Amino acid sequence: MLMGKVIGSVVSTQKNASLVGKKLMIVQPINGLKEEVRFQQVAADTVGAGIGDYVLLNTGSSARHLFQDASEAVDCAIIGIIDTFDL
Numbered sequence: 001m002l003m004g005k006v007i008g009s010v011v012s013t014q015k016n017a018s019l020v021g022k023k024l025m026i027v028q029p030i031n032g033l034k035e036e037v038r039f040q041q042v043a044a045d046t047v048g049a050g051i052g053d054y055v056l057l058n059t060g061s062s063a064r065h066l067f068q069d070a071s072e073a074v075d076c077a078i079i080g081i082i083d084t085f086d087l
Helices: none
Strands: 002-010 023-030 041-045 054-059 076-081
Touching: 002 041, 023 054, 023 076, 041 054
Parallel strands: 041 076
Antiparallel strands: 002 023, 002 054, 023 041, 054 076
């Protein structure tokens, strides 16, 4: 599981049928100090996150299993909204 900050959204009118109806958000992965790490990713939102929210992310096959069909074209999913960071 990763942490990230939602920094934008993606609009795509032409896409794989498995992505129809999914909200796609641009997420910047972060560490526990809220510092940017790695590269930005597009994640399918499952919890109603908005721009500026800190979120929990699942990637790979774990992200695909959140949806009805495990063969969906999803490699990164937002699975929670972070309320606080306690280090």
